Amino acid sequence: MSASPSILSVLSEDLLVHVYGFLDPPCRKTWRLISRDFFRVDSLTRTSIRVLRVEFLPLLLLKYPNLSSLDLSVCPKLDDDVVLRLAHDGAVSTSRLRSLNLSRATAIRARGLETLARICHALERVDVSHCFGFGDREAAALSAAAGLRDLRMDKCLSLSDVGLARIVLGCSKLNKVSLKWCMEISDLGIDLLCKKCKDLKSLDVSYLKITNDSIRSISLLPKLEVLDMVSCPLIDDAGLELLENASPSLQAIDVTRCDGVSFSSLISIVSGHPNIQHLRASHCVSEVSASVLQHIKALKHLKTICIDGARVSDSSLETLSSSCRSLTEVGMSRCVHVTDIGMMGLARYCLNLKTLNLACCGFVTDVAISAVAVSCRNLETLKLESCHKITEKGLQSLGSYSKLLQELDLTDCYGVNDRGLEYISNCSNLLRLKLGLCSHFSDKGLFHIGSKCFKLLELDLYRCTGFGDDGLAALPRGCKSLNRLIISYCSELTDTGVEQIRQLEHLSHLELRGLKKITGAGLSAIACGCKKLAYLDLKLCENIDDSGFWALAYFSRNLRQINLCNCSVSDTALCMLMSNLSRVQDVDLVHLSRVTVEGFEFALRACCNRLKKLKLLAPLRFLLSSELLETLHARGCRIRWD
Amino acid sequence: MIVLKSSDGETFEIEEAVALQSQTIAHMVEDDCVENGIPLANVTGEILAKIIEYCKKHVEGGGGSEEELKIWDKEFIENIDQSTLFNLILAANYLNIKTLLDLTCQRVADMIS
Numbered sequence: 001m002s003a004s005p006s007i008l009s010v011l012s013e014d015l016l017v018h019v020y021g022f023l024d025p026p027c028r029k030t031w032r033l034i035s036r037d038f039f040r041v042d043s044l045t046r047t048s049i050r051v052l053r054v055e056f057l058p059l060l061l062l063k064y065p066n067l068s069s070l071d072l073s074v075c076p077k078l079d080d081d082v083v084l085r086l087a088h089d090g091a092v093s094t095s096r097l098r099s100l101n102l103s104r105a106t107a108i109r110a111r112g113l114e115t116l117a118r119i120c121h122a123l124e125r126v127d128v129s130h131c132f133g134f135g136d137r138e139a140a141a142l143s144a145a146a147g148l149r150d151l152r153m154d155k156c157l158s159l160s161d162v163g164l165a166r167i168v169l170g171c172s173k174l175n176k177v178s179l180k181w182c183m184e185i186s187d188l189g190i191d192l193l194c195k196k197c198k199d200l201k202s203l204d205v206s207y208l209k210i211t212n213d214s215i216r217s218i219s220l221l222p223k224l225e226v227l228d229m230v231s232c233p234l235i236d237d238a239g240l241e242l243l244e245n246a247s248p249s250l251q252a253i254d255v256t257r258c259d260g261v262s263f264s265s266l267i268s269i270v271s272g273h274p275n276i277q278h279l280r281a282s283h284c285v286s287e288v289s290a291s292v293l294q295h296i297k298a299l300k301h302l303k304t305i306c307i308d309g310a311r312v313s314d315s316s317l318e319t320l321s322s323s324c325r326s327l328t329e330v331g332m333s334r335c336v337h338v339t340d341i342g343m344m345g346l347a348r349y350c351l352n353l354k355t356l357n358l359a360c361c362g363f364v365t366d367v368a369i370s371a372v373a374v375s376c377r378n379l380e381t382l383k384l385e386s387c388h389k390i391t392e393k394g395l396q397s398l399g400s401y402s403k404l405l406q407e408l409d410l411t412d413c414y415g416v417n418d419r420g421l422e423y424i425s426n427c428s429n430l431l432r433l434k435l436g437l438c439s440h441f442s443d444k445g446l447f448h449i450g451s452k453c454f455k456l457l458e459l460d461l462y463r464c465t466g467f468g469d470d471g472l473a474a475l476p477r478g479c480k481s482l483n484r485l486i487i488s489y490c491s492e493l494t495d496t497g498v499e500q501i502r503q504l505e506h507l508s509h510l511e512l513r514g515l516k517k518i519t520g521a522g523l524s525a526i527a528c529g530c531k532k533l534a535y536l537d538l539k540l541c542e543n544i545d546d547s548g549f550w551a552l553a554y555f556s557r558n559l560r561q562i563n564l565c566n567c568s569v570s571d572t573a574l575c576m577l578m579s580n581l582s583r584v585q586d587v588d589l590v591h592l593s594r595v596t597v598e599g600f601e602f603a604l605r606a607c608c609n610r611l612k613k614l615k616l617l618a619p620l621r622f623l624l625s626s627e628l629l630e631t632l633h634a635r636g637c638r639i640r641w642d
Numbered sequence: 643m644i645v646l647k648s649s650d651g652e653t654f655e656i657e658e659a660v661a662l663q664s665q666t667i668a669h670m671v672e673d674d675c676v677e678n679g680i681p682l683a684n685v686t687g688e689i690l691a692k693i694i695e696y697c698k699k700h701v702e703g704g705g706g707s708e709e710e711l712k713i714w715d716k717e718f719i720e721n722i723d724q725s726t727l728f729n730l731i732l733a734a735n736y737l738n739i740k741t742l743l744d745l746t747c748q749r750v751a752d753m754i755s
Contacts, residue, residue: 010732011728011731012735014735015731015732015735015747018744019751019754022747022750022751022752023751023754027755030754031754
């Protein structure tokens with residue numbers, strides 16, 4: 001930093017706050033260290049924080065009195081005792097906290113939740129997804145937070161109608177509720193929810209075994225705007241027809257994979273709600289007939305339509321696009337009857353198109369892609385998985401016209417070659433690129449990507465056998481912001497190439513499955529350089545020796561999830577890994593041929609109070625001590641026996 | 643036309659539209675106390691000249707397309723030294739010219755990062 005402190009001291013505090021507002025998070029960390037005044041500015045203005053270690057929680061709450069959002073989802077060892085200690089500590093103020101993220105905090109139970117509900121008076125938003133121990137007692141404890149508006153309880157498998165009832169009675173102001181995967185919830189619970197929480201605007205009941213009776217209750221909600229019913233097996237047309245008279249403000253409905261639903265029921269919903277904006281019916285409706293089209297034509301405000309898997313003819317598609325010109329998202333994957341003619345119609349009329357999914361549309365060729373690229377200049381996301389007829393010509397149009405393109409999926413596209421990649425690299429705003437299973441490009445193609453796609457964040461090269469070490473080395477030179485890289489099963493890669501990955505400072509997700517030629521040297525280089533690594537998949541990397549794992553244990557302090565299946569890790573190295581990596585919460589330890597039962601016992605004991613998910617070989621169930629297994633279970637760790 | 647007097651005695655005569663970009667001056671005009679010119683005790687002549695240059699460019703609701711304005715802003719902010727920059731921040735804050743304040747603070751943030 002070039003400015004001397006004396007000049008900056010000229011600025012008053014509110015001006016410093018203004019300047020601080022323009023800094024991005026990585027710079028804000030350094031800002032704190034500069035001077036006392038800067039530190040105060042940071043402390044006063046910070047409103048959200050994600051805590052990584054539970055030991056720092058009380059201190060952090062003290063330092064940042066204006067916090068409104070607290071994320072504890074990646075904080076290991078968080079349990080009821082920690083929360084109780086916080087409550088007893090009078091200096092800590094939680095009165096401004098409005099949003100609390102306890103997703104996957106599996107060790108928090110009723111006592112802890114009851115305390116949190118008591119000390120956070122202003123709590124409006126709580127996320128307890130994936131806490132499989134969250135049951136009726138926990139729900140009762142949470143219901144004390146009467147001001148709750150937004151509650152996410154995805155995959156709280158132990159939650160039943162009784163618990164839901166307690167919440168509904170305690171928190172009548174709820175306006176957004178998500179009950180995805182809460183398999184114990186039935187029609188009774190939904191009925192009570194709809195009767196008591198009249199302000200409900202957004203409801204997600206995906207995967208639940210609710211019947212048409214629930215829909216009758218849902219249709220009585222006066223302010224409902226968003227309804228998600230993905231994969232509800234017992235819902236059918238008769239039920240959906242009840243939604244015809246549902247809330248007039250209904251804007252979005254999702255019935256993806258509801259097998260009992262056909263387009264006729266959607267007609268009833270649509271005719272009752274001409275202002276509907278988002279219609280998602282992927283993989284359930286089988287045909288878009290003329291009568292259906294008649295009704296969809298009337299939807300002038302339609303922005304999203306997902307009819308993946310349906311039989312759509314080109315003429316239907318043209319009729320649809322010429323009537324619904326405000327479409328920004330179209331999902332037509334597996335609509336195998338769509339050809340270039342239909343696509344050209346879409347391109348001609350829907351100029352605001354931003355997202356287009358054409359996965360597995362085998363008859364779409366370069367002509368269609370060029371038409372879309374030229375007309376729809378706002379295109380941001382394009383998914384062309386398994387579109388085998390796309391060649392470099394189509395990609396050339398994308399590179400020349402789609403300047404706002406951010407996400408491109410070309411998985412399994414036979415025609416992608418070096419030339420094609422050269423054209424794509426002209427899309428300078430590209431953030432996410434998927435090239436899995438494309439084996440026809442070589443190092444040259446990757447040189448182009450590496451030299452021009454500076455903003456690239458995610459790159460998927462799964463099973464791309466055409467490139468080698470040189471291609472991989474080209475990536476860190478230009479794509480410095482890369483945070484997700486998949487090079488699984490690219491078997492030609494060796495240590496020389498893999499070592500270059502250490503230059504990617506922001507890398508957090510790395511998949512190296514099946515790379516049999518890499519050794520400890522390669523892994524050590526990655527561990528030393530990629531300090532932010534949080535997810536690492538090393539399955540089937542049989543030649544990595546202990547030196548690599550030691551380096552991982554010393555340097556990769558931010559690792560949260562690791563897959564070591566079929567690796568040659570030894571007892572001591574495994575123990576080092578599990579004890580040193582204090583943030584690891586999710587481990588896959590299947591088929592570790594060099595680790596003995598004792599090795600597993602020691603390694604797991606070292607981390608038993610932090611793990612949340614564990615995968616082990618089935619025989620170990622009877623060989624590990626029952627003490628260990630009980631401790632793991634009590635702390636909320638789920639063990640999957642393979 | 644509005645007359646502005648800097649702290650070191652210099653006077654600047656500018657059109658009302660240009661001056662009204664400053665919320666402080668706009669309030670003074672509303673309260674009708676601009677008879678003999680507006681004294682700005684916290685702003686020196688040099689800084690005031692720079693501010694007037696900025697306001698003149700940004701007044702016509704254009705003076706070029708958005709792209710051109712951005713390029714002009716970039717050149718404007720990159721060709722000044724640090725002490726001028728900080729004085730500009732203080733003056734923009736005093737005169738309450740939001741766009742200039744954002745521009746200068748963003749520049750400081752960029753310098754820090």
